[in-house]
Amino acid sequence: MAWQRAASLESIPENGVLGVEIAGTPVALYRLKDEVYATHGVCTHALALLAEGFVEDGKIECPLHQGVFDIRSGKALCAPLTRDLQTFAVKVEGGEVFVALDQSAHEAGEKRPEESTLENAAATGGVVVIGAGQAAAAAIIAMREAGFGGTIDLIGDEPHPPYERPPLSKEMLSGQGGGPLYRLTEEDATRQKVKLHLGIRAAAVDSAAQTVRLDDGTTLSYGALLLTTGGRARRLTVPGTDLPNVLHLRTIEDAAAIDRAFGNASDVCIIGGGFIGLELASAASARGLAVTLLEREAEIMSRLLPASLGRVFRKLAQQHQVDLRLNADVRAIVERGRRLGIDAGGEIIEADLVLVGIGLEPELDLAQTAGCQCAGGIVVDADGRTSVPRIWAAGDCALHHIESGNRALRLESWHNAEEQGDAAGRSIAGVTATARKAPWFWTDQFSLNIQMLGLVGAGDLVAHSGVPGAAPGAVYRTIDRNSGRLTGVVAFSKTKAIREARAELEKEGPFDLAAAGAQLLNAISASEEINLEVGDMNANPPLSITTRYVWPKEGLRRIPDWVYTDQTIYEREIERIFQGRTWNYVALECEVPNPGDYIRSNVGPTPVVVSRAEDGTIHVFENRCAHRAAEFCRELSGNAKEFVCPYHQWSYDLKGNLAGVPFRRGVDGKGGMPKDFHNADHGLRRLNVTTHRGVVFASYRPDMETLQEYLGPEILAEFEATFDGRKPRLLGHYRHTLPGNWKLYHENLKDPYHATLLHTFLVSFGLLVAGNKSLMLADPTGRHGVMASAKSDKSVSSESKNEMRAYREGMELADPRLMNFIEEFDSPWSVTMATIWPNLIIQREMNTLGVRQIVPTGPHEFIMKWTMFGFEGDDEEMTRHRLRQGNLMGPAGFLGLEDNEAIKFVQDGMQHVPNGNHLVELDPAVAMGTSDTLISEAAIRGMYQHWRQEMGL
Amino acid sequence: MTRPLSTPVVADARLEAVLLRHEIETFNTAYAVTLDEQRLMDWVELFTDDALYVVLSRENFDRGLPVGLIYCENKGMIRDRAFALRETAMFAPRYLRHMIANLSVFEEASDGTITARANYVVLQVLFDRPDATLHQVGTYYDKFRRTADGLRLAERRCVYDNLLVPNALCIPV
The missing domain is CATH 2.102.10.10 (Rieske [2Fe-2S] iron-sulphur domain)
Known part of the structure; x- marks a missing residue:
């Protein structure tokens, strides 16, 4: 025995605890009356130093989760503890305390009850437990403790023996290689004489024959069947849920995958503002990731907690830079290059990683086929008995049994799994359940340990005492509105409050708030917060942009003027579009x-x-x-x-x-x-740079998809029809300002309707008529487009002529070479105008070729830079032909000057009419996107679908 | 040898230059008036049949790049420009003032082509604004030829310095 000096006797407080380190081992020394005891210094549950705990009645209570150990024996006395504490031999000589790390304290503690052949429910055929989770482990331990000596078969579809799930969203996501915490190891199983069937599913239960069939073909008969089937992580039902990097959390493998993904991500979007979502947010934040959290409801945890308490949790997350968004309606998850985009009701939020934490779906299939009554969970009594004889249920899949109330709820908690498992195990073993303790729950968020005792109702009143907000020491009590009774206590890093609350919860009658120094909170809802903002333009934070800019109720059939005239909108476009996830043309x-x-x-x-x-x-x-x-x-x-x-x-x-x-x-x-x-x-x-066929693009985003992916196959094909592999040759530039919003230029080229009506030149000289073969193509996102038409050699039909008031017979060009089209492209179209979001137009007007670059300078004006080109290999006549045809385009072009004037007119029309809308109704058969008629505005609607997503408006 | 008195004798080269300069200035004034009054079909008649009329930026001109805002290789194209603007083009009504100054006249080539240069300014007034804006400022690089109808432009390259054209150039310069 190696005695080592640990401390002086007097340094250990009377009825207290002192933490020391002996040869690298943390040790807790206790002084109870005249005796000194030593245990390992770290709680067996989570990493907490017992020296910071609370000594009472010969027990040490862990500061973190309130686990209690017997100091003398090290025995774990309550949840969440599952493992006893190591004890060390101690001697005191001459006022000095010595500890022997190689020897435990004298054999203490009670021996296990002898195995009995006690007649019990299971004696007729052994126990089968389906579902190898924590409730199963607790039940098995309870059965054996109660003296059950029959066979136990444990079936689990995961390859692991029962483990605890709380670390999955905490320690295991720390990036420190935190491993799982097993509740019943394989050695434990051997010792407890449990036969493990791991990685195997139970396929069916025959409650009449009392058999369970496994999917490996085995059939087990049972005297008692315990269903601890738990549940599955609920999945979103929107498109994109199956994309890589959209992860759920339920198993060790899930946690390991998230832990790995955290290491490769710089930001994460978490869907679901429940405890799992918040713990994931906390873990991601601790790893240095930027976190966005989306909650569907108006307040987080609104089905679990009163709104004013949900708000406390929300503020805590927000204080830690979690971008937390309420009322977020997730519609789809889409790939955005190598990143993901979460379409949350008109806004796309980008992230490297999406974590879905929207709750648990209990696994009830076996219970239902066995005939057990279910109501969103398996209905059980206080002993865990289901409605079917010889079948018990416990844990996440089972409803919580409440003696008095008629509330049916499941408690997805460590404590409930332990309690229900223990009760069912004892009951199966023929022993009456011990008195249940109040439901208890803990969560670790943003370095705080938050514990919740009791059954909090979402409609309860909330009273606060202690430190404000979510700071350590803040305590919230929930009060039933009708009876005034205390229903629950939530304490932020204050375990003492939880300890005291056990007694408070047992008291009959209305809770005395004043005596507890607690004050009722107003039920502040998130919507009321927004109303406050509306009432005060100087509110801080200022009125949210989505409150100020409301799209017309008609949807994309209307475009509000503020889209074109507002400085704030313009600045948001610079940030979200031009400097956002776009490839911007910069040069040839x-x-x-x-x-x-x-x-x-x-x-x-x-x-x-x-x-x-x-x-x-x-x-x-x-x-x-x-x-x-x-x-x-x-x-x-x-x-x-x-x-x-x-x-x-x-x-x-x-x-x-x-x-x-x-x-x-x-x-x-x-x-x-x-x-x-x-x-x-x-x-x-x-900036990030890419080139394709001699065209140079740049992006502020380092993680852009390829240009080919950005354009999509249809637009790429049109791009490559113009940039057909020949080397472009520079012919010169035009530059002009245009006193209109930059998007009007895109719209003009997504508006084939105007071509025959504004540009009477085209019609007068037979270049374009309504009957020409034509197409208005839009890419699936709506951002890019190609307006295409094929020159017709046919004379204008009388029907089309009537539609075109400008058509005039006898009008001829003195030099008709202007209208010649020399075939040089592998394309059915003689004219294409490609609008490449956000700043490029590729003009192929027969043989005059150019790229136009939009340079916005404010909501009311932009600069257009035209770069006209031919190809290497053009002879002089071809170059001259391109130059002659250039008279059609540019700020002095027959068509170009009209477009510039018309766009100016549109901007002028919006200057002095408040709250105006544009009408974009043409072609109602096509909601948005590609249309094969020129009399359509579907491509404009498609563009605004995309714009609204990018702008979050 | 005596000369008939009715035939003026112009032997002084300086006087020749003054007269030529006056002739070109008179032409340019008429040219400006025609455009000020937006008589585009009359403007067409100020060019020879094979005239080159180009409006291009100083940027392209200096780099030898050929692209122009307007590019007409012959009188037919100039006529098409005028005709199309008159008959089909849509643009806001406006008043224009063309100012032509700082004329330089270079030598007359053996084929009778006169090379000249002048600066020009176009002021534009839109009806809803109080100000006249400097719509274009630049230099004409000209070649004149004498025809039966007098001096005509065989080439006018209008090289503008304000590279950013304000919205649109609707009437030629």
């Missing part, structure tokens, strides 16, 4: 053919430089010096070896890296940059 490669070539460009309104580096790669970075924000590149295009900001001569290489800072080390040892200044940290802001 032929504009920067050689190393060192550069042009100025824009992504949204933001000026960028497109540059070709020495190695031939193309780079896009902000035209804003990392030092003092100067827009350093002033030439429209050029060739450079480096970029130097003229203000303080900071220089950057062709990839946007900071190369030089003048006087970085100061002069004469004075001034200069701090020592920890590294050039690598202060480069220009660089």
Whole structure:
């Protein structure tokens, strides 16, 4: 025996506990009257130091979850404990306490009852337990403790022996390799003479024959059957639930998968604001992930807790930067490149990972086929008996039995599994159940241990005492509205309150709030909070954007003017669209053919430089010096070896890296940059770049899908019909401002209706008539489109003519070469206008080719930059033909000037009419998207479907 | 050898230059008036049959890029431009003032082509705004030829400096 000095006797408080460490082992020393005892210093349940616990009546209560151990024997006395505490031998010599880690305290504690052949319910044929969870383990232990000596067969469809589920949403998600906590190990099973059938499902129960058939073909007969079948994680019923990285939590494997996924994700969206959802949020937050939590109801946990108490939990999460959204109606989960998008009622929330925590569906199939009465759970009495003789049920699948009330509810908790399992086990063994304790529950969130005792009703009154909010020490009591009785206590990191509450809950009659120093809370609902905002424009936080901007009730058939005229909306577009998940056109490669070539460009309104580096790669970075924000590149295009900001001569290489800072080390040892200044940290802001067929795109998002994925196959095909593999050759630019909202330009090219009506030139000279073969294509998201038509050689039919008031016979061009179409593309269309969200139009107007780049400058104006091109290999006549046909387009083009004027007129029309709407009703047969008639606005509706999603409006 | 008195004798090259300059200035004034009054079909008649009329940005001009806002390779295309604007184009009504100044006249080539250059400004007034806006500012690079009807433009390249065209160029410059 190796005695080691542990402490001086007097350092251990009388009737108290002292924590020490002996040879690396935490040890708790207790002084009860004149005796000193030693136990292992850490609770057997969760990681908590017993030295911080509470000593009373020879017992130590763990500070974390209120587990109580007998100090002398180490015996675990109550839930949540399942394992005894290790004890150590102690001696006291000369005021010094010595501990022997290699020897337990003297043999203490009661011996197990001898196994008996007691006549009991199961004696006629052994016990079969279906479902190897915690309730099963508790029942088996109780049966054996009660002296049941018959056979026990335990069937579980998971490959694991019974384990505890609370760590799955806590310790096991810490990224620290926390393993499962088994409630009944295989060794325990051997010792308890339990035959395990793991990884096997029970296929059927025949309650008349008293047999269970397993799906491996085995049939077991039973004297008593215990159903501890638990449940399954409820799944969303929306599209996309089966995508990878949409995870649920129920099993060890689920927890391991989430733990791994946390390691690879930077943000997570959690669906469901219950205890599991909040614990997942807490675990993700602790791992450094950005967390969005979506709750369908107006307050979290609204079916479990009064709203004012749900609000406390919500505020706690919000204080820890959880973006918690109420009334979130999840409609679909979609792939967004390598990320996921959660369509939550008009807004797409992006995340690397989606966790679904929307509750448990009890596994009732076997109970129902066995004939057990079920009502959202298996109906049981206080002993766990079902309505069918010789069948018991316990745990998550069983209803909670309440003696007095007629409330039917299931308690999905560790404590309930233990209690019900224990009661059923004793009952099966023929022993009357011991008195049940009040339901008890704990949750660990954001470093707080929150415990709940009693049965809280969602309609109860709530009284608060102690520290406000969700701070450690805050205590909430729930009071039945009718009787005034205390129904439950919720304590934030204050176990003492829970200990005291056991007595409070047993008291008859109305609870004396004043005596407890508690005050009733007003029932503040989330909707009332919003009303407060509406009443006060200066409210902080300000009125939410979704409250201020309400889409017309007609849906996409109307577009409100604020879409085009509002500064706040415009700024949100910059953030969510141009700097969001989009590929933005920035250049043609032929504009920067050689190393060192550069042009100025824009992504949204933001000026960028497109540059070709020495190695031939193309780079896009902000035209804003990392030092003092100067827009350093002033030439429209050029060739450079480096970029130097003229203000303080900071220089950057062709990839946007900071190369030089003048006087970085100061002069004469004075001034200069701090020592920890590294050039690598202060480069220009660089964008993600991709090119396809000579067209350069940039994105603020580093995780963009490929351009091909972004366009989708149909739009890609049209893109590649114009950029057909020949190398584009630059012919020149036009630039113009346009006093209209930038989206009107997209709409104009998703509006084939206007083509024959506004552009009478087209009709007058037979370029486009309503009978021409045509298509208005939209991609599935609605954001991209292609307006296409095929030039008709047929003369205009009289029917079409009448529709077209502008058609005039006898109008001829002096130089009809303008209208010639030289076949050069592998496409059925002679004209295509592709609108590539958010800033590109690809024009193929017969043989005049151009890309148009939208540069928004405010809600009321944008700049359009046109880059006209031909192809290498064009002869001089072909180039001239393209230039001649160019008269159709651009700010002086026969068609182009009319579009610009019409869009200006639209913006003008919105200036002085408050609260106006646009009418977008054409082609009601097509709700949105692709239409094969020109007399349609379905593509505009499709675009706004997408816009609203991106904008969350 | 004596000259008939009725035939004026112009032997002074400086006087020749003054007269040519005056002739071109007179032409440019008439050109401006025609456009100010938006008499587009009359404007067509100020060009030779093979005239080149291009409106292009200083940006393209300086880089040798050919794209123009308006690109007419012959009088037929100029006529088509005028005709289409008059008959089919939709744009807001407006008043325009064309100012042409700083004329430089270069030598007259052996084929009679006169090279000249002038600056131009187009002011535009829309009916709902009090101000006249500087709609375009640039330089004409011209080639004139004498015809039976007088001086005509064989080439006018209107190179504009304000690269960002304000919305639309509806009437030629």
